[in-house]
Amino acid sequence: MTVKNCPECNQIFMQKQYDVCPECYQQDLTNFQKVRACIRETPAITINGISKKFNISLETLLRWRRSGRI
Numbered sequence: 001m002t003v004k005n006c007p008e009c010n011q012i013f014m015q016k017q018y019d020v021c022p023e024c025y026q027q028d029l030t031n032f033q034k035v036r037a038c039i040r041e042t043p044a045i046t047i048n049g050i051s052k053k054f055n056i057s058l059e060t061l062l063r064w065r066r067s068g069r070i
């Protein structure tokens, strides 16, 4: 378990399983599920396209990509 800054709100938290803090986790999960469904339907969509469509920051999308989630 490590102490780190939440990439979404910058709050310091103890990292267990997730890469965002407990306050951001639910929102992160909701967004992630929307994005994953969208990629399944439109595999050719770009990161930029997803960012605009769902109003999710590129930083968040790149974080998911880095961790292999999308």
Ligand SMILES: [Zn+2]
Binding pocket: 006, 007, 008, 009, 010, 011, 020, 021, 022, 023, 024, 025
């Ligand atoms: Zn947070």
